Amino acid sequence: xxxxxxxxxxxxxxxxHPAMHGVVRLILELRxxxxxxxxxxxxxxxxxxxxxxxxxxxxxxxxxxxRLNYVSPLINNVGYAMAVxxxxxxxxxxxxxxxxVIACEISRITDHLTCIGASSMELGAFTVFLYMxxxxxxxxxxxxxxxxxxxxxxxxxxxxxxxxxxxxxxEKFHAIAKEVRTAVAESGALLTRNRIFMDRMEGTGVISKxxxxxxxxTGPFLRSTGVPYDVRRAHPYGIYGKLDxxxxxxxxxxxxxxxxxxxxxxxxxxxxxxxxLEQIPAGKHSxxxxxxxxxxxxxxxxxxxxxxxxxxxxxxxxxxxAGMSKDDQPNTRVLDRxxxxxxxxxxxxxxxxxxxxxxxxxxSWGVRIPPSETYFAVEGGNGELGFDIVSDGGDGPYRVRCxxxxxxxxxxxxxxxxGGQIADIIPTxxxxxxxxxxxDR
Amino acid sequence: xxxxLRGERREAPASSNHDxxxxxxxxxxxxxxxMTAVDYLPQGKKPRFDVIYRLMKLDAATGSDMGRxxxxxxxxxxxxxKSVKDLYPNADWLEREVWDMFGVKFTDRPGIKRLLMYxxxxxxxxxxxxxxxxxxxxxxxxxxxxxxxxxxxxLHPTITGE
Numbered sequence: 001x002x003x004x005x006x007x008x009x010x011x012x013x014x015x016x017h018p019a020m021h022g023v024v025r026l027i028l029e030l031r032x033x034x035x036x037x038x039x040x041x042x043x044x045x046x047x048x049x050x051x052x053x054x055x056x057x058x059x060x061x062x063x064x065x066x067r068l069n070y071v072s073p074l075i076n077n078v079g080y081a082m083a084v085x086x087x088x089x090x091x092x093x094x095x096x097x098x099x100x101v102i103a104c105e106i107s108r109i110t111d112h113l114t115c116i117g118a119s120s121m122e123l124g125a126f127t128v129f130l131y132m133x134x135x136x137x138x139x140x141x142x143x144x145x146x147x148x149x150x151x152x153x154x155x156x157x158x159x160x161x162x163x164x165x166x167x168x169x170x171e172k173f174h175a176i177a178k179e180v181r182t183a184v185a186e187s188g189a190l191l192t193r194n195r196i197f198m199d200r201m202e203g204t205g206v207i208s209k210x211x212x213x214x215x216x217x218t219g220p221f222l223r224s225t226g227v228p229y230d231v232r233r234a235h236p237y238g239i240y241g242k243l244d245x246x247x248x249x250x251x252x253x254x255x256x257x258x259x260x261x262x263x264x265x266x267x268x269x270x271x272x273x274x275x276x277l278e279q280i281p282a283g284k285h286s287x288x289x290x291x292x293x294x295x296x297x298x299x300x301x302x303x304x305x306x307x308x309x310x311x312x313x314x315x316x317x318x319x320x321x322a323g324m325s326k327d328d329q330p331n332t333r334v335l336d337r338x339x340x341x342x343x344x345x346x347x348x349x350x351x352x353x354x355x356x357x358x359x360x361x362x363x364s365w366g367v368r369i370p371p372s373e374t375y376f377a378v379e380g381g382n383g384e385l386g387f388d389i390v391s392d393g394g395d396g397p398y399r400v401r402c403x404x405x406x407x408x409x410x411x412x413x414x415x416x417x418x419g420g421q422i423a424d425i426i427p428t429x430x431x432x433x434x435x436x437x438x439x440d441r
Numbered sequence: 442x443x444x445x446l447r448g449e450r451r452e453a454p455a456s457s458n459h460d461x462x463x464x465x466x467x468x469x470x471x472x473x474x475x476m477t478a479v480d481y482l483p484q485g486k487k488p489r490f491d492v493i494y495r496l497m498k499l500d501a502a503t504g505s506d507m508g509r510x511x512x513x514x515x516x517x518x519x520x521x522x523k524s525v526k527d528l529y530p531n532a533d534w535l536e537r538e539v540w541d542m543f544g545v546k547f548t549d550r551p552g553i554k555r556l557l558m559y560x561x562x563x564x565x566x567x568x569x570x571x572x573x574x575x576x577x578x579x580x581x582x583x584x585x586x587x588x589x590x591x592x593x594x595x596l597h598p599t600i601t602g603e
Binding site for chain 1: 555
């Protein structure tokens with residue numbers, strides 16, 4: 001039989017393509033439907049995060065971090081704030097740390113829900129997408145309740161968080177956790193033993209332990225190969241050392257294992273938040289309710305010498321002085337007026353708070369951190385989210401480097417795709433969970 | 442006590458970065474966690490760039506971090522650093538980013554491609570002498586004028602130089 005020379009051809013996927021969530025371009029060399037060579041071109045969503053950060057004050061960078069991984073913005077907020085605090089040598093009070101962990105874990109759930117939902121939709125399971133997005137919507141409403149925004153949260157401050165937990169937060173969370181568990185169970189029932197889904201996911205996009213480590217891959221992607229590396233366990237930051245959670249690992253490192261890892265991690269994150277809500281030390285809203293009396297009544301009682309019972313009462317004051325009755329939330333933030341922005345209630349409520357706030361935000365007046373450099377990492381939705389920060393003693397960072405966790409599986413994409421079929425790109429690319437905002441910064 | 446997330450801070454001459462990293466790899470540092478650079482131009486440091494390699498010894502069985510190290514190499518624009526993508530495959534993209542953002546070249550990668558910016562982009566955006574408001578012809582006006590937001594120029598006079 002005579003040799004038939006086979007020609008390969010090029011196919012350009014993206015930057016705008018329905019199966020590429022996010023703007024990214026794949027240049028493929030194909031022989032029939034088999035991928036011979038692949039290259040990813042990134043940078044379509046580059047917004048100069050690092051350059052902007054160099055030109056902002058320490059606190060002003062926080063809103064920019066929302067836009068890194070916009071599916072789990074709270075983890076970015078926390079990661080950046082903790083890196084700056086490490087540089088400045090600040091320790092946030094315990095309640096503040098608990099609130100940060102609660103926020104992070106809620107964000108991790110939204111991240112995993114989006115990843116699984118979107119990638120299963122691309123495989124034809126539209127119902128799962130709707131279930132997952134519905135569950136995510138409940139969580140976004142909770143995030144909105146906590147931070148005041150669904151996605152652009154900007155929740156952390158250097159030295160604390162924006163505000164304490166709302167009074168009915170725990171109650172709301174428990175109700176939502178039930179919904180999330182139902183959605184995950186229903187989606188799992190539809191997918192986990194589904195013939196079509198397994199055919200697409202099992203044995204595609206395989207990467208070995210050694211390769212994953214060599215490419216610097218972390219997070220669920222590395223854990224699916226069987227390496228139980230998790231920054232929360234390897235370097236327990238905040239209060240993770242006090243909490244009980246498992247690290248789900250896979251065995252084969254294929255798309256199916258990554259799906260199972262993410263599904264299991266959602267349950268672990270829900271457990272973490274529940275533990276936090278049980279253990280969290282008392283804060284502003286956990287104080288015993290006091291009987292309320294008009295301020296003049298208390299004043300009169302004091303004048304008459306009846307002081308013994310006064311501590312039982314809270315004063316009801318004139319509306320315009322409402323700010324005066326609010327405390328500075330000492331449990332959630334560092335009480336150093338040179339570093340921490342005052343609570344909104346204080347800023348709007350009294351002149352000292354307003355001046356304090358103004359002096360911190362005025363051009364070249366803000367927080368100053370002695371010249372030094374540091375690296376800090378948290379476990380993001382996709383893996384180790386690192387911030388490498390250099391200070392030159394100014395009121396803003398001299399250099400901020402964000403180590404985006406999804407850059408590393410993207411760099412290994414060629415290895416994952418070559419030898420497979422075109423159809424395998426969809427599940428593999430879905431399980432990479434590329435978030436362009438984080439990848440391109 | 443050294444910081445467990447940073448490990449020991451080491452410095453190496455830029456010309457021996459490859460030797461140094463292959464030694465570290467032989468010692469068991471199996472993951473290149475990150476590679477980046479800092480431009481010290483305003484501080485007058487010579488050479489001006491500090492390229493940082495961040496390594497980790499990851500135990501695949503237990504998933505614990507057995508130690509980290511950071512290697513600093515001071516370089517100028519001239520190509521002195523050798524590419525380490527033969528040791529750590531992810532260095533391919535990280536080196537492209539360092540070239541893209543700082544213009545640091547590698548001796549054995551003469552035709553290195555940008556990672557985040559497009560080919561027609563001129564200059565290197567994270568250098569301290571690259572003005573933040575500068576615009577490039579492909580996206581901005583042909584003249585390369587600064588962004589036309591007056592409030593930005595008023596609020597950030599030190600950046601825009603006005």
